[in-house]
Amino acid sequence: MLNTLTLKQALDKLDKKEVTLSEINSDINKAIKEKNEELNVYLTLNDIAVTNTEEKSSLAGLPIAVKDNYCTRDLRTTASSTVLDNFVPQYDSTVIKNLRKAGGHIIGKTNLDAWAHGSSTETSQYGRTLNPRNTGHLPGGSSGGSAAAVAADLCIASLGTETAGSIRQPSSWCGVVGLKPTYGRCSRYGVIAMASSTDSPGPITKTVEDAAIMLNHIAGHDQYDGTTTTKEVPDFTSFLDQDLKGMKIGVVYTNIEGLEEIKDTFLEQIKVFEKLGATVEIVEAMDPHHAIGVYTIIQRGEVSSNLGRFDGIRYGNDRSFFGHEAKNRIMLGTYTLSKGYADQYYNTAQKVRTLFIKDYKKLFKEYDVLISPTSPGFAKKIGVSESSAMFGELEDMLLEPSSIAGLPGISVPCYRDQETNLYLGLNIVAPMFREDLVIKAGDAFEKNTKWNSWRNK
Amino acid sequence: MSESCKYHLVCGMEVHAELKTNSKMFCGCKNDPFGAEKPNSHTCPVCLGMPGALPVANKKAIEWTIKLGLALNCKINLFSKFDRKNYFYPDLPKAYQISQYDIPFCYEGVIETSHGPIRITRIHLEEDTGKLLHKEIKGEDVSLIDYNRSSVPLIEIVTEPDIKSPEQAEEYGRALRDIIRYLDIGNCDMEQGGMRLEANISLQENGKEGLPNYKTEVKNINSFKFAKQAIEFEMERQEEILEEGNIPKQETRGWDAKKSVTFSQRTKEDAEDYRYFPDPDLPPIRFTTEQIEKIRKDIPKLPHVLVKEWKENYGVEERYSSILFNSPSEAKWLEELFVLSKKEGLKANKLVGAMVNKNVKYNFTDKVESVINEFKKLNKTDDVSDDDLIKIIDNVIKANADTVARYKAGEKQLINFFFGQTMKALGKKVDGGLLRKLLTQQLDK
Amino acid sequence: MLNKITKQQVHHVAKLANIPIDDSEAEKLATGFRETLETITDLQSVDVSGVEPTHQVTGMENILREDKVDDSRTFTQEQALANAKQTHQGFFVVPRLIKK
Secondary structure, three states, rough: HHOOHHHOOOHHHHHHHOOHHHHHHHHHHHHHHHHHHOOOEEEOOOOOOOOOOOOOOOOOOOOEEEEEOOOOOOEOOOOHHHHOOOOOOOOOOOHHHHHOOOOOOOEEEEOOOOHHHHOOOOOOOHHHHHHHHOOOOOOOOHHHHHHHHOOOOOOEEEHHHOOOOOOOOHHHHHEEEEEEEOOOOOOOOOOOOOOOOOOEEEEEEHHHHHHHHHHHHHEOOOOOOOOOOOOOOOOOHOOOOOOOOOOOEOOOOOOOOOHHHHHHHHHHHHHHHHHHHEEEEOOOOOHHHHHHHHHHHHHHHHHHHHHHHHOOOOOOHHHHHOOOOHHHHHHHHHHOOOOOOOOOHHHHHHHHHHHHHHHHHHHHHOOEEEEEOOOOOOOOOOOOOHHOOOOOHHOOOOOOOOHHOOOOOOEEEEEEOOOEEEEEEEEEEEOOOOOOHHHHHHHHHHHHOOOOOOOOO | OOOOOOOOEEEEEEEEEOOOEEOOOOOEEEOOOOOOOOOOOOOOOOOOOOOOOOOOEEHHHHHHHHHHHHHOEEEEOOOEEEEEEOOOOOOOOOOOEEEOOOOOEEEEEEEOOOOOEEEEEEEEOOOEEOOEEEEEEOOEEEEEEHHHHOOOOEEEEEOOOOOHHHHHHHHHHHHHHHHHHHHHOOOOOOOOOEEEEEEEEEEEEEEOOOOOOOOOEEEEEHHHHHHHHHHHHEEEEEHHHOOOOOOOOOOEEEOOOOOOOEEEEHHHHHOOOOOOEEOOOOOOOOOOOOHHHHHOOOOOOHHHHHHHHHHHHHHOOHHHHHOOOOOOOHHHHHHHHHHHHHHHOOOHHHHHHHHHOOOOOOOOOOOHHHHHHHHHHHOOOOOOHHHHHHHHHHHHHHHOHHHHOOOOOOHHHHHHHHHHHHHHOOOOOOOHHHHHHHHHHHHHO | HHHHOOHHHHHHHHOOOOOOOHHHHHHHHHHHHHHHHHHHHHHHHHOOOOOOOOOOEEEEEOOEEEEOOOOOOOHHHHHOOOOOOEOOOOEEEOOOOOOO
């Protein structure tokens, strides 16, 4: 089945003319027909046929799944909210433009927590997505649809977005690779804004190698996003297959309450880094519980402002269509920014954010990368998110510190439970604009362990 | 307000003016809402507030704001930023206006008026909203929205409550408009909404220090005359309330130009809470002192400064010079003209008088030399010796003995009669001053 | 104070946020409010004296555009109105905002 090819494999086979694009597409479409209804991965499928497949392009017209919060010209974009039920953008987001230019074909738009608010994909107003690894469980979120699309081989690669965990956590739960680039590495222009100061578009793929290829094509300065860096975009694939000798790895958050279930497994799995020549040390970092507060306040505040535009006048339905979670967040953000409270909440949060950045600066003087489990545990059972307003934040606690600091991170599978077929993820974090380090470490880990299901069929 | 009033006006103004940049404030759409052929044709994802669209600030608009600030003697914040001002109204597509909250580009300036100085509190830069039209369509009451104006750069100039009379408010508005136009950064077309006035008005009892414990804000004033009238109306209205022992409501009022009255729009109870916070989409702005000085160098001398200088240096009267020019290039041309006229030993004030009275025709595209020549021609005198002149004067005196007697009896204005008669007899141009001097001398003999 | 978010306060915030809610929803939202506020009170224990706030993690400044018309993004009127519920002669339409 050609839908199970990784991006790199597919490109190689097309290059050698061992397969044709239409053969790959045919297998992908077959898989979608078989599984999409059950998994609820795609909200909208692109019925525009692939064009220019003869012409040689970097991504060769291969089918890419895109989270439904990227604006795609002439292709319905909902952010999984009925507020945008009939919204058909008249413009492409910059990342999509870049992807198209590189020859990627958008096969469909994937499900997410409505407005990317959540870590379960259960808050989608179009129904939850199921975890392809075990359908009694959730895929995580908010990019749950994209992670599930990759895990179920309903695409060759995909795009997600992360504000604090939304790429890495579902990647962990679905046993795939999720790369959250540095804030400012990939343009946010045309991505429906959630928390503007931390939103980061990035790839969710089958391998680290695929993530590097995808990042090569979507990263870079954008004149329409004043927060994108003008720093040069390196060839991220050049950091694959590198020696880890001399790399200093700090292990953080192992003593956090709630990690007991997976702590030993995790520590066992990261021993491979030492075998590969890196030094590994357990190190104290600033308490990630504080990051929950910082993130919650900043995110709710920015959300309340960003979702103001959805008034049903120029596009979409009116504000009564917002789901409970969105209302909850808009209201809380409105409250924390309002007169008399802004200093107590928003301004304090931005100051604690500074403390996290300082803490990272200190840690990165000693270590090249910092690692931790991506999520405190395996994928949760369906329905679990509905009971708590803070479900996502507790779930993403280990990822929030690096998100509020804008740092790049990657989640790679680091364990599979044989009984449940569910995965754990290893989160690797590096200093600003050092995606090269997370790719290098992630790729080495992936290639020297047995947890990647495409490399170890 | 009655003459024997025991209150005095305490008034500050907030003026909005659109900048005439080529493109909009936060996107590359054309900044020409009034020139647009169709509604909603100068829009893009950014100024329509489409999902995912992001702003990038227009450099020129920022420089122009600072330029105005420097012209109004403001201090400049070297570090500044844009903030989001959150509120809902259909003409505001993002449900927040990108504005400046606690760090405006300019602060603490001053503008002179004939009634005294008015301190400028701050000048900040923001974006304009879309335009609303209220209509009935097929029996339904609706409002129509055109976003061509959405995100046009808009500056807000806020004063301290230094305005002491309705007349001063009117003069302030005009002076501000003239400066913005003179700097060539805005059209300030009041009818098209290119400049909008708001006045914060209250009354304080004479002899009492400090600010009154209330104020009313009158919005949507679209002419300087209306600003004066609105303040006059408010002064009378508020005086009546105060005289009854009450305090006028803290509220926002509108100006009804047809009825010449203000009317209540919104009271403080439902005052806005704008939830300002720094816009995460727009990195902050930092200037160096050198950059500010460079902008300062580009600022032309303002009309009131020039007029004063010209009086001192060339003896040109303000009543002439102030009406002669409307732009820095015209002022520069005049300066050249005055320099040359001084060099040629001509009186610049006479030259200017002749220009104002259209005795000397001129164009700002003319060479100043040709204007000087024109003026010289006008004043060219023929060569007549003093002796010849005195002979002719004496003839005129002889021929008009009766009139001479009346002159000597005190009807001094008859000198003009002799002046005319002498000129007639002479048939040539002579220096009028000299002739007058000789006439007086001969008549008084 | 944090745990005393009342239904009334929720209604006030809903008005500010332009979110239409009914009483039963206000009750439910008040619960979520309380739970969230409890979690973030943790921040009050952090010493932030003398710490500058971070609004921008990239540290970038002066990202400005030249004053040039860029019509590569400009919509036609049809595109601008393409997703609107109600339009009239090129305008967006809403119920009348100002009383006659």
